[in-house]
Amino acid sequence: MKVGITCYPTYGGSGIVATELGLELANRGHEVHFISYANPIRLDADTPRIYYHEVEVSTYPLFQYPPYSLALASRMAEVAERKKLDLLHVHYAIPHSISALLAQQMMASRRRLPFVTTLHGTDITLVGADRSYFPITKFSIEQSDGVTSVSEYLKQRTVEVFGVENEIRVITNFVNCDIYRPDRDRYPAIPGVPDGAKVLIHLSNFRPVKRVADCVRVLERVRREVDAHLVLVGDGPERGPVERIVQDLNLVPNVTFLGKQNHVERIIPRADVLLLPSELESFGLAALEAMACGVPPVATRVGGVAELITHGEDGYLEAVGDVDAQAARVSELLSNGPLHQRMRDAARLTALTRFCSGMVIPEYIRYYEEVCSR
Ligand code: GMT
Numbered sequence: 001m002k003v004g005i006t007c008y009p010t011y012g013g014s015g016i017v018a019t020e021l022g023l024e025l026a027n028r029g030h031e032v033h034f035i036s037y038a039n040p041i042r043l044d045a046d047t048p049r050i051y052y053h054e055v056e057v058s059t060y061p062l063f064q065y066p067p068y069s070l071a072l073a074s075r076m077a078e079v080a081e082r083k084k085l086d087l088l089h090v091h092y093a094i095p096h097s098i099s100a101l102l103a104q105q106m107m108a109s110r111r112r113l114p115f116v117t118t119l120h121g122t123d124i125t126l127v128g129a130d131r132s133y134f135p136i137t138k139f140s141i142e143q144s145d146g147v148t149s150v151s152e153y154l155k156q157r158t159v160e161v162f163g164v165e166n167e168i169r170v171i172t173n174f175v176n177c178d179i180y181r182p183d184r185d186r187y188p189a190i191p192g193v194p195d196g197a198k199v200l201i202h203l204s205n206f207r208p209v210k211r212v213a214d215c216v217r218v219l220e221r222v223r224r225e226v227d228a229h230l231v232l233v234g235d236g237p238e239r240g241p242v243e244r245i246v247q248d249l250n251l252v253p254n255v256t257f258l259g260k261q262n263h264v265e266r267i268i269p270r271a272d273v274l275l276l277p278s279e280l281e282s283f284g285l286a287a288l289e290a291m292a293c294g295v296p297p298v299a300t301r302v303g304g305v306a307e308l309i310t311h312g313e314d315g316y317l318e319a320v321g322d323v324d325a326q327a328a329r330v331s332e333l334l335s336n337g338p339l340h341q342r343m344r345d346a347a348r349l350t351a352l353t354r355f356c357s358g359m360v361i362p363e364y365i366r367y368y369e370e371v372c373s374r
Pocket of ligand 1 (some may be wrong): 011012013014015017120121122123150173209280281282283284285286303
């Protein structure tokens with residue numbers, strides 16, 4: 001098939017899922033055209049059958065807000081026509097599915113151009129529910145030829161919040177279990193981590209919803225019992241405040257900020273526990289990536305996270321903000337070798353048996369075929 005994929009190309013779970021999906025499709029012989037304002041961050045543009053089409057947004061003194069959605073729609077229609085795309089697949093409803101709808105209408109006199117919208121989380125739970133975007137988000141879901149969501153939780157939220165009646169297919173996030181694997185000595189040690197220290201890791205875009213500061217508070221408690229070091233991967237608006245908390249708690253030598261990283265599969269296997277203390281997660285992709293690397297997550301019991309992590313088996317789930325409980329779980333894992341190993345194995349097994357790309361990508365392909373043949 002020839003598929004056009006649009007996503008937010010910067011750091012964030014939805015862009016990562018879209019990029020990994022494109023790469024997996026291309027590796028299976030499909031032709032994939034990324035249409036966005038920047039090259040998606042994890043995309044290796046040299047991959048055969050992967051193409052990138054940049055959306056240029058011209059500015060004009062009249063535009064206080066340059067109309068990206070319109071430039072994107074024009075580019076989608078042009079690429080679809082020129083490259084004979086079978087369908088468009090947009091990640092994150094706003095504004096991508098509205099641009100796809102416009103592109104579809106621009107093409108309508110020539111041929112049908114179906115589009116699939118994948119809902120990822122805040123497009124429904126935060127942005128879409130905002131009064132200024134609610135009607136257009138609802139409309140974009142209703143107008144999509146196919147809608148998928150990354151968890152049952154998000155599907156239910158979408159129905160509750162928007163009252164939409166069209167089918168929403170749950171296709172969970174996935175991980176390439178050959179690339180993300182437990183082989184911890186395959187890659188160099190993480191800079192700044194002292195020999196012998198247990199490693200807690202957190203990966204995110206450092207937005208308030210991720211509660212990154214809780215990771216530091218957990219570290220502070222864990223260090224009362226275990227020699228532990230915290231590795232923070234990613235960047236975003238909360239980085240400054242988190243750096244201040246690290247200083248205030250006298251933890252500067254015990255925390256490494258790695259910033260944005262392209263190859264997290266080379267870093268995660270060196271960790272002992274993943275922290276995901278989010279206020280909300282529709283899925284929790286970082287936890288899945290860690291589990292595939294045999295790193296058990298200590299996360300919060302929110303959104304769709306319980307669909308991924310089975311409490312006490314392949315990770316732990318505690319209440320949002322309960323850093324004492326989260327720290328107790330981390331300490332328990334780090335001081336009980338057999339328990340830790342059991343959870344490492346169970347986490348890897350969950351990734352292998354339920355969320356491997358080999359199982360999930362065919363679901364997307366079947367769904368594309370279904371949507372195209374309607
Ligand atoms: O920014 C967002 O909240 C949207 C998105 C992103 O781009 O990071 O995150 C969501 O999509 C991920 C991939 O499907 C999920 O793993 C995350 O749980 C979800 N984030 C939230 O629900 C807060």
